[in-house]
Amino acid sequence: MVAAYRSEGTATQRFAAIDAVIGTRSDTLLSQCEAHIANTANTYLPFLWPCFKSHRATLFRLLHALDVTATTQDSGLESAIRFLLANEERTGEWLTTVETRVVGHGTVERTPLVDLTWVSERWWRLLSDVRPRPAYPRRIKRRAFEVCVFSQILWELKSGDLAVVGDGTITENDRDAQRKVIKYNHLVANCVIFYTVFAMSQVFHGLELAGEAIEDAALAALSPYITAHINRLGRYELDARRRAPVLDYTLFARPVPARQPRPPVAAVA
Numbered sequence: 001m002v003a004a005y006r007s008e009g010t011a012t013q014r015f016a017a018i019d020a021v022i023g024t025r026s027d028t029l030l031s032q033c034e035a036h037i038a039n040t041a042n043t044y045l046p047f048l049w050p051c052f053k054s055h056r057a058t059l060f061r062l063l064h065a066l067d068v069t070a071t072t073q074d075s076g077l078e079s080a081i082r083f084l085l086a087n088e089e090r091t092g093e094w095l096t097t098v099e100t101r102v103v104g105h106g107t108v109e110r111t112p113l114v115d116l117t118w119v120s121e122r123w124w125r126l127l128s129d130v131r132p133r134p135a136y137p138r139r140i141k142r143r144a145f146e147v148c149v150f151s152q153i154l155w156e157l158k159s160g161d162l163a164v165v166g167d168g169t170i171t172e173n174d175r176d177a178q179r180k181v182i183k184y185n186h187l188v189a190n191c192v193i194f195y196t197v198f199a200m201s202q203v204f205h206g207l208e209l210a211g212e213a214i215e216d217a218a219l220a221a222l223s224p225y226i227t228a229h230i231n232r233l234g235r236y237e238l239d240a241r242r243r244a245p246v247l248d249y250t251l252f253a254r255p256v257p258a259r260q261p262r263p264p265v266a267a268v269a
Contacts, residue, residue: 043122045122045123045126045147046126048147048151049143049144049147052146052147052150056146059150060085060088063081063084063085063150063153064085066164067164067165068081068153068157068162068163068164068165069162069163069165070156070161070162070163071160071161071162071163071179071182072161074118074161075115076115076116076117076118077118077149077152077153077156077162079114079115080114080115080116080118080145080149080152081149081153082114083095083097083113083114084145084146084149087142090142092142093141093142093143094139094140094141094142095139095140095141095142095145096113096138096139097112097113097114097116097136097137097138097139097140098110098111098112098113098136098137098138098139099111099112099113110136112136116137116140118152119148121133123144123148126141126144126148127140127141127144127145127148128140128141160182160185189225192225192226193224193225196224196225196226197224198247200222200224204219
């Protein structure tokens with residue numbers, strides 16, 4: 001394109017030369033440029049759109065069916081979800097994120113349509129071509145924004161910062177009730193970890209008394225948080241009359257000393 005631009009002729013002729021180079025390959029060339037930027041920036045984010053595109057309709061149907069809410073005071077992602085659903089049918093490259101209107105005496109008033117403060121810097125480089133990052137960007141790239149929002153929904157559901165209302169975990173948008181549920185989940189998780197560590201220590205201690213060797217590598221491969229056999233969100237009956245056995249906090253798995261190399265066997269004459 002640079003060679004076509006630098007060719008001799010009028011501006012119209014040079015633009016015609018550039019158009020002849022690009023032709024119908026504008027989307028392909030743009031994808032190749034984004035892939036090159038991704039390689040040089042050492043990030044996988046620009047490559048997510050082709051994977052997302054084939055599941056876009058399903059993900060939007062799922063988002064329409066679920067009622068998700070933030071479990072913290074940060075409601076930026078909720079604002080982004082509402083904006084995303086409102087622009088589901090858009091097909092253009094850009095989404096307008098600021099509403100501009102002229103008020104009295106010719107004053108221009110700008111109202112942001114979506115909260116983007118939660119977007120990371122890595123994602124921002126794909127959402128906008130404006131540098132440095134403005135407080136209220138005028139527009140963002142639609143494709144990158146869709147992938148960014150759905151990716152953030154995934155991570156916040158996993159971390160507990162976002163929850164599905166009505167799934168038995170959170171029944172109403174009550175911040176205090178949500179905090180109680182989250183604290184209860186943390187309490188159950190900590191109890192599971194504590195009991196698992198103690199139970200494994202008992203087993204290791206028994207093996208030690210039996211003279212079995214326990215390798216450090218075997219201990220390192222174990223996890224204190226095993227939940228496959230536990231319904232963490234289930235119903236449990238608490239027996240206040242039951243007394244837990246006294247715990248022995250001195251249990252430990254004795255490390256195995258490093259093996260000494262065997263002395264060479266003398267050759268028999």
